[in-house]
Amino acid sequence: MQPILSIKNLSKTYASGLSALAEVDLDIARGEIFALLGPNGAGKSTLINIICGIVTPSTGTVTVDGHDIQRDYRAARAMIGLVPQELTTDAFETVRKTVSFSRGLFGLPKNPDHIERVLRDLSLWEKRDSRMMQLSGGMKRRVLIAKALAHEPRVLFLDEPTAGVDVELRQDMWRLVRRLREQGVTVILTTHYIEEAEEMADRVGVIRRGRIILVEEKAELMRKLGRKQLTLHLQTQLSELPESLAERGLELTGGGRELVYTYDSQGERTGITRLLNDLASSGIAFSDLQTRQSSLEDIFVDLVRERA
Amino acid sequence: MAMNWPAVRAIYVFEMSRFLRTATQSILAPVISTSLYFVVFGAAIGSRMTMVDGVPYGLFIVPGLMMLSLLTQSITNASFGIYFPRFAGTIYEILSAPVSPVEVVLGFVGAAASKSILIGLIILATAALFVPLRIDHPVWMLAFLFLTAVTFSLFGFVIGLWADGFEKLQLVPLLIITPLTFLGGSFYAIEMLPPFWYTVSLLNPVVYLISGFRWAFFGQADVAIGVSLAMTLLFLTLCLAAVTYIFRTGYRLKS
Ligand SMILES: Nc1ncnc2c1ncn2[C@@H]1O[C@H](COP(=O)(O)OP(=O)(O)OP(=O)(O)O)[C@@H](O)[C@H]1O
Ligand SMILES: [Mg+2]
Numbered sequence: 001m002q003p004i005l006s007i008k009n010l011s012k013t014y015a016s017g018l019s020a021l022a023e024v025d026l027d028i029a030r031g032e033i034f035a036l037l038g039p040n041g042a043g044k045s046t047l048i049n050i051i052c053g054i055v056t057p058s059t060g061t062v063t064v065d066g067h068d069i070q071r072d073y074r075a076a077r078a079m080i081g082l083v084p085q086e087l088t089t090d091a092f093e094t095v096r097k098t099v100s101f102s103r104g105l106f107g108l109p110k111n112p113d114h115i116e117r118v119l120r121d122l123s124l125w126e127k128r129d130s131r132m133m134q135l136s137g138g139m140k141r142r143v144l145i146a147k148a149l150a151h152e153p154r155v156l157f158l159d160e161p162t163a164g165v166d167v168e169l170r171q172d173m174w175r176l177v178r179r180l181r182e183q184g185v186t187v188i189l190t191t192h193y194i195e196e197a198e199e200m201a202d203r204v205g206v207i208r209r210g211r212i213i214l215v216e217e218k219a220e221l222m223r224k225l226g227r228k229q230l231t232l233h234l235q236t237q238l239s240e241l242p243e244s245l246a247e248r249g250l251e252l253t254g255g256g257r258e259l260v261y262t263y264d265s266q267g268e269r270t271g272i273t274r275l276l277n278d279l280a281s282s283g284i285a286f287s288d289l290q291t292r293q294s295s296l297e298d299i300f301v302d303l304v305r306e307r308a
Numbered sequence: 309m310a311m312n313w314p315a316v317r318a319i320y321v322f323e324m325s326r327f328l329r330t331a332t333q334s335i336l337a338p339v340i341s342t343s344l345y346f347v348v349f350g351a352a353i354g355s356r357m358t359m360v361d362g363v364p365y366g367l368f369i370v371p372g373l374m375m376l377s378l379l380t381q382s383i384t385n386a387s388f389g390i391y392f393p394r395f396a397g398t399i400y401e402i403l404s405a406p407v408s409p410v411e412v413v414l415g416f417v418g419a420a421a422s423k424s425i426l427i428g429l430i431i432l433a434t435a436a437l438f439v440p441l442r443i444d445h446p447v448w449m450l451a452f453l454f455l456t457a458v459t460f461s462l463f464g465f466v467i468g469l470w471a472d473g474f475e476k477l478q479l480v481p482l483l484i485i486t487p488l489t490f491l492g493g494s495f496y497a498i499e500m501l502p503p504f505w506y507t508v509s510l511l512n513p514v515v516y517l518i519s520g521f522r523w524a525f526f527g528q529a530d531v532a533i534g535v536s537l538a539m540t541l542l543f544l545t546l547c548l549a550a551v552t553y554i555f556r557t558g559y560r561l562k563s
Binding site: 014015053054073076078080082086088089090092093097101104105106109147 | 312313314315317318319321322325326329396397398400401402403404405406407408562563
């Protein structure tokens with residue numbers, strides 16, 4: 001199936017001469033949830049802002065459901081909803097008016113029922129007649145999401161939707177994203193909270209210094225790059241590893257009271273049995289053990305570091 | 309693709325509601341300042357200078373008074389209208405909507421022009437309390453009112469796009485428009501000036517606006533009505549060209 005969003009050879013050099021994006025190629029499948037990860041200044045917002053028409057690209061093309069974002073901007077933009085990173089609102093407007101305004105901008109006739117549904121979904125209905133300046137930051141964030149959903153977009157961009165947001169709102173947001181996915185809406189989000197990508201995304205892209213360095217199914221990524229660690233809590237303190245156990249990828253930590261064994265979770269032979277046998281024959285006893293699978297966060301940190 | 313009228317309407321209504329939120333101030337201010345002008349110019353000076361070109365002085369200044377407010381209000385409203393979303397960042401929404409430059413301009417400039425036409429009419433009504441009005445060519449009067457409001461709202465829109473601080477927004481009305489209007493014959497006929505200053509005045513574009521407007525009221529003017537109309541249309545075209553250029557290049561709107 002044709003991707004809903006297709007980015008080809010996209011580059012952006014700002015007037016200051018700063019190159020924020022370089023030769024980005026990316027396809028987003030219809031209905032998927034795509035998480036774009038990257039450190040501060042990597043170019044995430046630049047990429048989103050180009051697609052949405054706020055920043056002009058230097059080279060390259062973007063099509064949304066086959067519509068070029070420059071030549072056929074009306075059709076392309078009509079499909080897109082954007083929740084920007086910055087909280088910018090019209091202080092004096094009421095919640096309901098500002099959300100209806102967004103719908104009007106997208107050329108749609110008034111639809112109070114739809115607006116009410118969106119406001120209720122985001123727990124904003126009680127606040128419908130409050131002015132924006134009377135709302136808390138989290139509430140304003142909800143209003144920005146409501147504005148982006150006012151015209152029933154098919155593709156939703158969430159640029160760091162959960163920055164500075166409490167746990168409850170974050171979970172509301174996740175619920176909302178899942179519901180949107182059920183309706184077939186494609187969601188592209190950027191985040192610094194990797195747990196968010198881990199929780200929600202189907203695919204993950206990592207961007208660094210304006211280049212996409214990796215795009216992978218989340219499950220595949222975690223399988224491929226994920227490592228497992230076995231930690232053994234020793235009964236007696238060790239000053240150093242016995243010779244028989246050296247060169248095993250073993251690490252002595254916790255003041256000589258912990259042995260950490262890192263292994264590849266994909267491997268057929270993890271080497272655990274052999275390790276435990278060797279420990280027994282060396283007379284090393286342990287009181288407890290635990291295993292831990294590396295999170296997407298660990299993978300991400302590794303990736304960004306590796307290619308530094 | 310057809311025009312996105314709901315968007316034009318949304319922007320227009322948004323801008324007008326900003327105006328109506330401060331309705332008392334928006335309406336009271338021109339009423340008070342007009343009354344003051346009448347007290348100062350009409351009563352104090354008018355008592356010594358009873359007639360200009362066969363028109364009582366109090367009545368003579370009505371077109372100039374309207375023009376003065378029309379120009380400053382159009383520029384201030386339109387420049388603030390587009391500058392503020394740029395400053396606050398809410399412009400992102402307009403940039404990312406399926407809205408063409410023409411529609412953006414129609415919404416913002418339409419609202420700014422509506423406001424200043426409204427204020428012009430309020431001034432006219434206020435003036436009617438002080439002097440018996442006389443309007444020889446009411447249709448032309450409305451046409452000039454409309455053309456001037458649109459032209460200077462466009463001009464204000466350009467300033468609002470160009471400005472990168474609130475000071476610059478104030479600068480043009482304060483340093484250029486107000487002096488040009490005062491020196492453009494709002495309160496006197498430029499023929500009353502010595503020949504040298506008369507010639508200098510002809511370089512002032514506002515002279516043509518006020519002159520045309522005054523012709524609509526009293527059937528007489530400093531310069532021929534055709535020239536006034538041509539100058540107004542010329543300025544309108546210049547402003548349209550500037551706006552078109554800005555949107556073509558994305559100047560100060562997109563990075
Ligand atoms: N309007 C602009 N003019 C010049 N440089 C810019 C502009 N906007 C962004 N940049 C630069 O482009 C680079 C990418 O910025 P961008 O906002 O896309 O990063 P980001 O990945 O969204 O970062 P963050 O996680 O902090 O939001 C940064 O170095 C930034 O300073
Ligand atoms: Mg960003």
